[in-house]
Amino acid sequence: MENPKVQEIIEKQVLTVAKAVEDKLDEEIAALERLDVDDLEALRERRIQQMKKMAEKRSRWISLGHGEYSEIPSEKDFFSVVKASDRVVCHFYRENWPCKVMDKHLSILAKQHIETRFVKIHAEKSPFLAERLKIVVLPTLALIKNAKVDDYVVGFDELGGTDEFSTEDLEDRLAKAQVISFEGESSLNPSKSSTQTRRSVRQSESHDSSDSD
Template identity: 60%
Template sequence: MEQLQQQIVEHHLLAAAQKVEDQLDNEMHQLQKLEEDDMESLRQQRLQQMKKAALKKKEWLSKGHGEYNEIATEKEFFAEMKGEERMVCHFYRENWPCKVMDKHLQTLAKQHVETKFIKIHAEKSPFLTERLKVFMLPTLACVKKEKTVDYVVGFDELGGSDDFSTHTLAGRLSLHGLITYDGTEDYGEANPNQPKIKGVQRSVRHGGERAAASDDEDSDFE
């Protein structure tokens, strides 16, 4: 009798242990399936992001991004600016400082297709130079959604000499979101640890500080 009771107890214990083991196996399986589903969901999200980025890049390239082009007339300036999220326009003339700026902008245009880079001869664009108060060359007019939000005038903010790096210019343009820059880009040069970037520029014409426009200010072109 006692032997039978012991066998019954052992049977129930084994059954209970098996049930617990089965439950653990099921929970492990569900957890593994959940992780696999999460990974698949993340993979699909990443694929969608990559497809969206590829389509956006294709759109940018179709609009002339990825190149550094010269425009001949002020009318072309407005045509190039229309519908652009970000645009950098170099007002130049035939001199050494402007050629230095050209070199860096050519590099940036190829690397940062999210932004349109163009140049226009200052003497051939009197309306724009007057409207934008371009008084020193080179000057970069930084435009976001058809509004000027920033200017880079001469080399003062880039170290004060013509031997500044492309990284220094990239960092300066990124301050107002003209390009997406994190310092890891490969411009074929070393990235200086501490680029000399100043926060405010002074106007030679007016003798005062020239502040960047905020996004909600009226357009300079209206």
């Protein structure tokens, strides 16, 4: 017997939401109608400047090697790579199947997320870095922001615990760490600091290259 009342409440709620949406649209339309030629020209100029800035960013990223998945030849080169780019995903690998699986997904993401540099380095040929960054399990991704290792993806545990995870699974994990974004600008809320201890690679740079070999 209460059904008619429930139906009436639902209808009122729907009408209230619809009215709020309609009012919001009316406000936006009215605001657009109030714009004069100068306002429209200012909006157009602002948009052009935004597009120019993004084009400049993309050009700079490409010049630094963004857009492709490449190998860092030596430990010494690692420091110049992480200093040059604001965001870097570095895969510490060895020649095994799990690392090849990770390579496949990172190759795809490197093309899709030009705002981030995607690289890999052979862990066994990089003993200083592996020890400094406490790399034990392979594959391990070091997620680097502003020349600091901010987070890690160790093995496949966070990706379903199997090598059959999707590129989207890895993309989601990297987005949560805010080491990749969309349209070149982050649309995510700032995440809490990683529970991993941040280790500054700047401090490591002071070591002589002889320590790396």
